[in-house]
Amino acid sequence: MAQAIQGPRLVLLGTGGTIAGRAVQAADNVGYVAGQVGVAQLVTAVPALGSVSLDVEQIAQIDSKDMSLSVWQTLASRIAAHLERQEVQAVIVTHGTDTIEETAFVLQRLLRPAKPVVLTCAMRPSTALAPDGPQNLSDAVAVARHAEAAGVVVVCAGQVHGARDVAKSHTYRLDAFDSGDAGALGCVEEGQVRAFRPWDSAGECTPYDPKALARFVAVEDLPRVELITSHADTDGSLVRVLLALPHARPLRGIVVAGTGNGTVHHLLSDALRDAQAQGIRVRLTTRCAGGRVVPHPGLAFEDAKGLSPVKARLALALDLLLEA
Incomplete structure (x- = not known):
């Protein structure tokens, strides 16, 4: 540029x-x-x-x-x-x-x-x-x-x-x-x-790539990435519904906004692991307005590197698009 x-x-x-x-x-x-x-x-x-x-x-x-x-x-x-x-x-x-x-x-x-x-x-x-x-x-x-x-x-x-x-x-x-x-x-x-x-x-260490922009401009849809929030008394039913439903745009990724430092209800976590086993990318962020998920060995899923839930969803969609 x-x-x-x-x-x-x-x-x-x-x-x-x-x-x-x-x-x-x-x-x-x-x-x-x-x-x-x-x-x-x-x-x-x-x-x-x-x-x-x-x-x-x-x-x-x-x-x-x-x-x-x-x-x-x-x-x-x-x-x-x-x-x-x-x-x-x-x-x-x-x-x-x-x-x-x-x-x-x-x-x-x-x-x-x-x-x-x-x-x-x-x-x-x-x-x-x-x-x-x-x-x-x-x-x-x-x-x-x-x-x-x-x-x-x-x-x-x-x-x-x-x-x-x-x-x-x-x-x-x-x-x-x-x-x-x-x-x-x-x-x-x-x-x-x-x-x-x-x-x-x-x-900025990554330079502008006109090919990436051209690819973005050419697509009819971004890869489908859904955003789910972990909360009290939840389960994995929403994830399982997403996996089961036929989509014109197949599910490619899920971003989960966890509680606190990226914790996820155990039932939702089980469903997300099932999604991973089916090839769905799962990234973890937090629903907290302040702070970020501090990485540690016990994290259940891939860290969204401090991005907010809505930006983590976009980042994953763009990664899936541009890495393909």
Whole structure:
């Protein structure tokens, strides 16, 4: 992927979300319809974009709860194409909050960009009395133009989060995102970026592989990986149903969100071992909001290496796709 930057040109790609949402009443911050305002219209509310050389493109116009493989394929392809342009400094993506952490993870895994790819969002619709979208988009511009920025990041409520660690941690607050033990990468203060630690991609050891992206873009479906949670009074029936049902997309993997440090109910564990015996890959993470599964010899299944359950599911699906 091209590294040289020969100008401060930015690309803004829209996918919908709350940042592009509308409500009937300005006081309504929850009863809105997402993905109603075009990304070009969002630009008009952000003074920071007035002096920027900017290309604007609408990729999708959806509520991010409905994010799909096809949108990811288009988005990844367009980002890759724009990053190859010598004059493009960075790509900004407007996105819904519900699945932004998953999109960020997929893009980082596939693109591993040296240039910044900045995802931003909003917790209030564009019609709110005090919408947060314009400030978040303005902050995203600051991050995109920051000299040390690299890789895929999420910018919301003045915080900059890395793609691997970011998670939506609150249903309603404007500062709805957290990066767990790792902490945010930095913050934006009055249009200036203050870094707390090195950007995630600064130490990226695996280079961008255009063949991996081409394979991802070409598939009709990702390998089927299901997410199951261990909890009190559970059993292995859900796993056994998954194994028994005929699927147009055969089951290839299971991620189990265990209790505590990756513990799994013994009945569920038995069923998962049966699944492994049938060739199903099983990975273990934790349902705890903080911390990770600390590896130890007694772990029942393959460790998900600190990823959240939803990201562990995507990581396994991508591994199955790209290792085949």
